[in-house]
Amino acid sequence: MKAVQVVGYHTTLQLTDIPEPTVEGPLDVIVRIGGAGVCRTDLHILEGQWEEKSGVALPYTIGHENAGWVHAVGDAVTNVAVGDKVILHPLITCGLCRACRFGDDVHCENSTFPGIDVNGGYAEYLRTTARSVVRIDDSLEPADVAALADAGLTAYHAVAKAAKTTRPGDVCVVIGAGGLGHIGIQVLKAISGVTVVVLDRNPAAVELAVKIGADHGIVADGTHIQQVLDLTGGHGAEAVVDFVGEGGATREGIAMLRRAGNYYVVGYGENIDVPTIDVISTEINFIGNLVGSYNDLQELMTLAAQGKVTLHTTRYRLEDFQQALDDLDAGRVRGRAILVP
Ligand SMILES: [Zn+2]
Numbered sequence: 001m002k003a004v005q006v007v008g009y010h011t012t013l014q015l016t017d018i019p020e021p022t023v024e025g026p027l028d029v030i031v032r033i034g035g036a037g038v039c040r041t042d043l044h045i046l047e048g049q050w051e052e053k054s055g056v057a058l059p060y061t062i063g064h065e066n067a068g069w070v071h072a073v074g075d076a077v078t079n080v081a082v083g084d085k086v087i088l089h090p091l092i093t094c095g096l097c098r099a100c101r102f103g104d105d106v107h108c109e110n111s112t113f114p115g116i117d118v119n120g121g122y123a124e125y126l127r128t129t130a131r132s133v134v135r136i137d138d139s140l141e142p143a144d145v146a147a148l149a150d151a152g153l154t155a156y157h158a159v160a161k162a163a164k165t166t167r168p169g170d171v172c173v174v175i176g177a178g179g180l181g182h183i184g185i186q187v188l189k190a191i192s193g194v195t196v197v198v199l200d201r202n203p204a205a206v207e208l209a210v211k212i213g214a215d216h217g218i219v220a221d222g223t224h225i226q227q228v229l230d231l232t233g234g235h236g237a238e239a240v241v242d243f244v245g246e247g248g249a250t251r252e253g254i255a256m257l258r259r260a261g262n263y264y265v266v267g268y269g270e271n272i273d274v275p276t277i278d279v280i281s282t283e284i285n286f287i288g289n290l291v292g293s294y295n296d297l298q299e300l301m302t303l304a305a306q307g308k309v310t311l312h313t314t315r316y317r318l319e320d321f322q323q324a325l326d327d328l329d330a331g332r333v334r335g336r337a338i339l340v341p
Pocket residue numbers: 039040041064065150151
């Protein structure tokens with residue numbers, strides 16, 4: 001089959017011909033890829049940023065945002081059948097460790113990560129297991145939802161936490177109206193009663209955020225902290241979901257947070273610098289967020305099937321992977337780039 005592989009770092013990916021993956025264990029599921037999302041992480045892999053962390057042996061097939069159709073299943077697989085449309089949770093998890101038993105898939109102690117440390121989805125077929133496949137509604141196309149497997153899941157995981165700790169009428173500030181922010185806004189409007197205030201430096205992104213459901217859009221122009229305080233009677237927001245996490249976003253975001261408010265860190269890059277006396281005297285909380293669980297992905301697919309969460313995508317043939325990566329690198333992709341074998 002055709003597959004796009006990492007053959008070295010600081011060099012381009014290579015389209016090559018490798019054997020199709022086969023069922024090796026009783027819980028294995030082979031998926032015919034219908035769409036593989038092209039992610040900024042793929043660029044970072046080629047830059048060598050993951051070389052030490054993943055320890056993956058080269059060459060291997062890249063691509064960690066995958067959806068498609070079940071092609072073959074092991075003897076013990078009962079939750080999906082050949083032909084089912086599925087999206088793949090990004091991790092292959094053991095199901096037996098303490099984290100797995102809590103449903104906390106991301107912290108599985110024995111996981112592998114297709115596209116990062118084993119063969120991924122820039123290919124015609126991929127091997128995963130029964131635990132990682134989420135069946136999707138007939139109305140959904142794998143290529144349309146593939147990118148929700150990572151970027152969408154991460155946004156869902158964070159804002160679903162915010163939805164659980166807020167009440168209707170509370171205010172949630174979303175910092176960053178990019179790809180993750182757009183998913184986050186749609187999810188908040190679908191599952192919570194909060195007033196969504198979106199903040200971004202880019203006026204066009206703010207405009208689009210309001211179009212897809214944000215209650216208030218604020219362009220970061222130096223008056224934005226005051227604008228949030230004005231919208232909240234001077235108290236600040238009950239929740240801030242920060243999809244940026246760099247360039248001063250955390251300092252500003254914390255200034256918008258109400259007493260006893262929750263600060264959800266999703267984007268990253270800078271240090272959080274807060275006097276501890278401010279943390280105890282206001283009882284504010286900082287909450288980290290890493291991808292999401294299998295159940296998060298299933299819930300997100302429910303919202304997608306209901307038409308409440310949609311994602312703009314630009315499709316490329318698998319052979320045109322280099323064009324897709326170049327377009328992503330140059331900021332030319334509208335929404336998410338998807339490779340379709
Ligand atoms: Zn990704």
